[in-house]
Amino acid sequence: MPNPSERPRRIRVQRDGPLLVEGPVEVVGEDGEVTVSRRFTVAICTCRRTRTPPWCDTSHRRRRRRDETS
Template sequence: MPHTPDRPRRIRVQRDGPLLIEGPVEVVDENGEVTASHRFAVAICTCRRSRMFPWCDTSHRRRGRRPCEGGPEGGPV
């Protein structure tokens, strides 16, 4: 469902995955650079493994979890 003034933009949070955001979106990085997508939905990388960062390219699926990402070695999830 598209974003409208009376309906907030929806963001879906997935454990061990990207943020799924209803588009279109503009992402501003720490240097102030703006990256835009006009798709109806986008996946934003949260693990920083993507070669297309800030967009998710599913690189998180090819590698194991880092110890700092939760679980017994990394503390609470």
């Protein structure tokens, strides 16, 4: 149970980008592995193109949208 004096974590959603989460955070993967970051803000990958899961490495920037390829 969270401490009632703490405010909730803020998560910012960006179109075609990562989730920006106010840290520190613990991310639990599908396999149960826990990854920790103590940074002020962390970027969680949502496109699954990152080489450093679960953290975003900006690989989504190299992706071209379908409407841009024509």
